[in-house]
Amino acid sequence: MSCETDVTGRVMARQYARDMAIAALIYVAVLVVSVFVVRRLDPPQWVAVVLALASAAPALLMMRAYMRRFNAMDEFQQRVQMESMLAAAAIVGFASFTYGFLESFAGFPSIDGALLWVFPAMTFVWGLAQIFVARRYK
Amino acid sequence: MTHHSDTAERHAVKQVFRDMFFAALIYLPTVLGGALAIKWFDPPQWVAALLAIAPIGPALLILRAQLRYTRSLDELHRRIHSEAMMIAAIVVAFATLGYGLLEDLADFPHISLIWVFPALCVAWSIANLFVRQKYL
Amino acid sequence: MRNRLKVLRAERNWSQADLADKLDVSRQSVNAIETGKYDPSLPLAFKIAKIFALPIEKIFSDDEVAQAAE
Known part of the structure; x- marks a missing residue:
């Protein structure tokens, strides 16, 4: 019985890893093409807008893959995921707030497209937070 | 029919508003004061950095108010x-x-x-x- | 999950607010449990059972089990 759910869990995990890897590959590919086109070919503004939005689209694929995995989890796992995501949102929210102030008032370097880093930062902190949240329930 | 829980909820809402209000009351002068001080007095970098980070304090108060409210639900x-x-x-x-x-x-x-x-x-x-x- | 909260409450002539008071939750939460939109946590389910002085399975039942019994 538990063996069976373990197998299902492993299949789900593999499926998730594959979905994520594919989404990441698409992301990198689209981004490289977009950056090349925008920097080298100097296209009209609307083309640049379309390329920028197209580059963001694979993130939706990642979210879909994650939602699929989330829905397949049991309620305890879901709880761990949710708590760590709350922690990540709070930490990244305040961290970006601090850097924003340093940027505007204390002459810290203004990163072009700094907002780009919110998504990776949240994902990273969220993964980190999962370790701590999971430990609390051990 | 005492509606105890409704009263408790209203109390919690009142509490969170009061907490938020005071946090904002500290927060806004900190932000504005810090910005103006940096602009007018052009202090050394580390003082400017401290002034820029200062609003985080009241921001944490806001977070605390939020947590307190969530816990009362x-x-x-x-x-x-x-x-x-x-x-x-x-x-x-x-x-x-x-x-x-x-x-x-x-x-x-x-x-x-x-x-x-x-x-x-x-x-x-x-x-x-x-x-x-x-x-x- | 199904539950007989509404019936049990009516038998005792309690309003949703009365039950909410006894459980120390909001009236909205009692309503959400009664309409089946929300399944209470285990501690809350035990609290409900205690207040009605009934075993949990006399108040809550699994959808499938309930259907099989009908």
Whole structure:
């Protein structure tokens, strides 16, 4: 019985890893093409807008893959995921707030497209937070 | 019919508003004062950095008020808040990625990281309305 | 999950607010549980059972089990 759910869990995990890897590959590919086109070919503004939005689209694929995995989890796992995501949102929210102030008032370097880093930062902190949240329930 | 729990809820709401109000009362002068001090007196870099970080203190007060409020809620309302926050985090994560790319590739005007936090708060309030519909 | 909260409450002539008071939750949460939109946590379910002085399975039942019994 538990063996069976373990197998299902492993299949789900593999499926998730594959979905994520594919989404990441698409992301990198689209981004490289977009950056090349925008920097080298100097296209009209609307083309640049379309390329920028197209580059963001694979993130939706990642979210879909994650939602699929989330829905397949049991309620305890879901709880761990949710708590760590709350922690990540709070930490990244305040961290970006601090850097924003340093940027505007204390002459810290203004990163072009700094907002780009919110998504990776949240994902990273969220993964980190999962370790701590999971430990609390051990 | 005492409506005890309704009174408790109203009390909690009043409490969170009071906490938030005082936090904002400290927060706003800290931000404005810090900005103006840096502009007018041009202090050394480390003083400027301290002044810039100072608003984090009152911001933590805001977070504390929020946590206190969440803790006073019953389990369903806490769940509604958590789900809404999760949706807000996902929406803001995606929106910032999209806008960051627009900034980088399509020369859209630079938006400061300061706005991530307010965006989370706004997205959270809106998501709250939708999640409430699901349960209430 | 199904539950007989509404019936049990009516038998005792309690309003949703009365039950909410006894459980120390909001009236909205009692309503959400009664309409089946929200399944209470185990501690809350036990609290409900205690207030009605009934075993949990006399108040809550699994959807499938309930259907099989009908």
